[in-house]
Amino acid sequence: MTRASERLRRLLWGGAPALPRDVVVLGVVAFFVMLGFGVVIPVLPVYVRSFGVGYLEVGAVVSAFAVMRLIANPFVGKLLDIAGERVILAVGIGIVAVSSALVGLADSYLQVLLLRGVGGIGSAMFTVAAMTLLLASSDPSTRGRAVGFYQGGFLIGGMAGPAVGGLLSGISLHAPFFFYAGTLVVAGAVGLALLRRHDRTADAVSTLPLRPFREVLGDSRYQSALLANLAQGWAAMGVRSALIPVLVVEVLRGEPAWTGIAFAIAAVAQTLALLPAGRFVDAVGRRPAIVAAFAVGSVVMIAIPFVTELWMLVLLLCVYGVAAAFMGTAPAAAVGDAAGARGGQPVAVFEAFGDAGAIAGPLVAGLLVDAFGFEAAFGSAVVLMAAAALFALRMPRGRVASAA
Template identity: 25%
Template sequence: MSAQPAAPPAAEPMTHREVLESLSGLLLVLFVAMISGTIVSVALPQIIGALNGSQSQYTWVVTASLLASTASTPIWGKLADLFNKKLLLQISIVIFMIGSLACGFAQNTGQVIAFRALQGLGMGALQILAQVIIAAMISPKERGRYNGYLGAVIAVATVGGPLLGGLIADVSWLGWRWCFFIAVPFTIAAFVLLAKTLHLPTVRRPDVSIDYWGATLIAVGVSVLLIWVTFVGDSFAWASWQTAAMAGGGVLLLAAATWVESRVREPIVPLHVIRRRTPALAIVASLSVGMAMFGGAVFLGQYFQIGRGYGPTSAGLLTIPMMLGVLVSSTISGRMVSASGRTKPYILTGLVVLLAGFAGLATIDHATPMVLVSAYMLAVGVGVGMSMQNLVLVIQNTVPLSEIGAASGAVTFFRSLGGTVGVSVLGAVLANRVATGIAEGLAKAGIPVHGTGAAAGGLNLAAMPEPVKAIVRAAYGDATGHIFLVSAAITAVGLVAAAFLKPARLRDSLDLPASPAEDQTPAAV
C-alpha cells in the first residue's frame, strides 16, 4: 500500500473539549442507527400481523436490513480510509433517512423488506463510520473509556427502542408506521450537529482504488446462503438440487471473493489483517457476540408477545434486564480497560457470562417464571456489554492508522454477519419448531388445520379463534428455548477463540510507530 501524505492537523491530538463536541454528534448518529433496529423488534408481530405476513417474512424484515448493513460495512470502512470521512457520514445519514421514510409508507411486507434493505445500507455506514472517526481522533488506550460511552449509547438505544416501539404500536393515533418515521428528526438533528462540530483533516490519495468485484461477490454469496437457510427444510428438502445449487453456489461465490481479495490492490476485506492470529480470533468471537445482540433482541420480543401474551409496551419493558446489563457492563468495563490497558480478561469474562445466559434461555418455555427469564437476559446483556466493543478495540490496536477503517470494517462486518446468519438460522429453526408444535397441538385438539391460518406460520392472532390462539402461543413459547440452545453452542466457539487471544497492552499513540510484523503489539502482560 502506497504511503499517504501526512496532514499537519493530525499530528496533534484533539483537546478533550474538541473530542467531546464531535463525540456528541457521533453518538447521536450511532443512537439513530441502533434504535432503528430495536424500535421495530417489539412492534414486528403487529406490523407483520397488520400486513398479513408470515414467520419467514417476519425474519426477513430483520434480515434484509442486517444483510444490507453487513454487506456494505467493509465497503464503507474502506471508503473511510480513502475519502473524506465527514462527507461519507453525511451521505449515509441521508440514505438512512430516505430508507426510514420509505419503510413508514410501505403497503405490504414485500415493500417493508425492500425498504429495510435501503435503511440497512445507511445503518451499516453509520455504525462503522462512527467507530472509524472515533479511532481517528483518540488513541487505543484512551479509546477504551470512550468505547464505554459508545456501549452505553448502544444500550440506551436498545433499551429505549423496544419501549418506544411498544408505546408507538400501542397508541392508536400513531400506529406502527411511526416506528420508522420517528428516526427522521433524529437524523436531521445528527446531520446539523455533525456539520457544526466534526472537523477532521482530509487526506487525499491519488491512487484510490475500490474493490467493486470483491464487494459484489461477498454481498451476493452471503445473500444466496441466507436465502437457502431461510427456505431449506420448508420449501425444499435438505438433500435436493435446490440445496446443492444454493449452498454450493454461495460457497463458490465466497471462494471467488476470497481469491479477488487476495489479488486486488485495495481489498474490501484486508486479508493481510484478518490472517493474523489476534484479528482472526477476535473476528470468530465477534461472530458469536453478533448473534447474541441481534438474535436476543429480535426473538425475545416475539416470545413475550406471541408466546406469553404481553402487549408491545409490556414486551419492551420486559427486555430491560438485558439492556441494563449492556449499559452497566459496557460503561464499567470500558473505564477499566482504559485504566489497565488490557482487554482479554474482560472479553473472556463477558463471553463466559454470555454463555451462561444463553444456557439459561435455552431452558425457557411458555410457562417459565419471568424472574428466571429476566435473570438469564441480564446475563446475556452483561456478556455482550463486556465483549462487543473490546473485540473491536483488540483489532484496532494491531493496525496502523491508515488501515483503521478497513480493519474496523472487517470486524464489524463479521460481527454483523454473525447477527445476520444468526437471525436467519434461528428464524428457520423457530419456524420449523413452531410449525411442528402448532400441527401437533391442532391434531390433539381435533381442530382441522386448513382455514385456521396458523399452520402456515401466520402471525395475525387477532383473526384466530381462541382455541387456536392458545395453541399458537404455546407453540411459540415452547419453541423459543431451542433457538437459544443453538446460540449457546456458537457462543462456546467464540469463548474458545477468545481464550487463545494473545494478551497485549493497548498503545497510547494514535498510530503505530512503524509497520509491525504479524501480531507485533506493545509489551505483553
C-alpha cells in the same frame, strides 16, 4: 490496599483522561440514530401486515435491512478511502432518513421491502464510518472507554425508542417512520457540524500506523475480534432476541409483556456496566475481557433453557447484559489495536461478521428448536461463545499492544 490495587481502582472508576470531542459527538449521534430505530422496530411488523401480507413477508422486510447491511459492508471500507469517514457517515444517515420517510409514504408491500433494503445500505455506511472514526479518534489507552461511551448512546436510545414508538403508533402507523427520519436528520446535522475534519495522511490523534489489510487479517487480535463479533451477533440477535419471547410465553407461561420488561431491565444492567467495562478493557486488557465475558455469556446461555421462573430468567439476562458490555467493548478495541489508524476495511469486515451472526443465528436457532428443542438452539450460541473465549487466549498479553 496495595499500590497496584489502588492504581487499578482509579483506572476503573476514575482519574482517567477525558474522552476526545469526536467520541462524545459520536455518542450523541448514536443516541439519535437508535432512538429513531427503536421507535420503528415495534411498529414495523404491524405496518407491513397492513398491506395484507403474511408473516413470511414480514420476516423478509426485517431481514432485508440486515442482509443489505451485510452485502454493503465490504464496499464501505473503499468508500471511506475516497470520501472520508465524516462524509460517508452523513451520507449513510441521509440515505436511511430518506428511505424511512418514504416507507411511511409507501402504498405497496414491494415498495416497503425495497426501501428497507436501501436503508440497510445507508446503515452499513453510517456504522462502519462511525466505528472507524471512533477508533481513530481515541488513543489506544482510552479506546475501551470510547467504545463503551459510543455503545451507551445506542443502548439509551434503544431503551427510549420503543416507548416513544408505542405513543406514536397510537396516532398513526405512518408517524413512527417520519419520526425516525427526523431523528436521523438531527443525527446527521450533529455529525456534520461538530465532527472534526481529519487529515487522512497524518491523523493527529491516532498514534498507530495504517497496516495493509492482509497483515491485519493475520493478527491474532483481529481474528479473535472477528470470531467474538460473530458469536455475539449469533447469541444476542439469533438466540436471545428470537427465542426468549417464545420461551417466556410457551415455557414459562408468562404474558408477552414480560419479554419487554426482562429485556429493559437487562439493558439497564448493560448500560450501567459499560463505563467500568471500558475502563477494565483499557486498564487490564482486551484479552482477559474477551475471555471472561464470553465464558460468562456461554454459562448463561447453558442455563437459560432450564429456568422455571420468570425472575430467574430476568436475573440471567442481567448477568448476560453485564457480560455483553465487555463483549461489545473489548473486540472493537482489539480491532483498533490491530488495524492502526484509519482501518476502514478491517472495521467493515468486523461489522460484517456481526451482521452474519445476526442473520444466520435466528434461522439456525429456529431449525434447532423445531428439531431438538430449546436446549440445542441455545447450545449453538454456547459453542460459538466458548470458541470465542478459547480463541482469545491466543491474543498477546498486556493492556495495549501496538500494531507494529
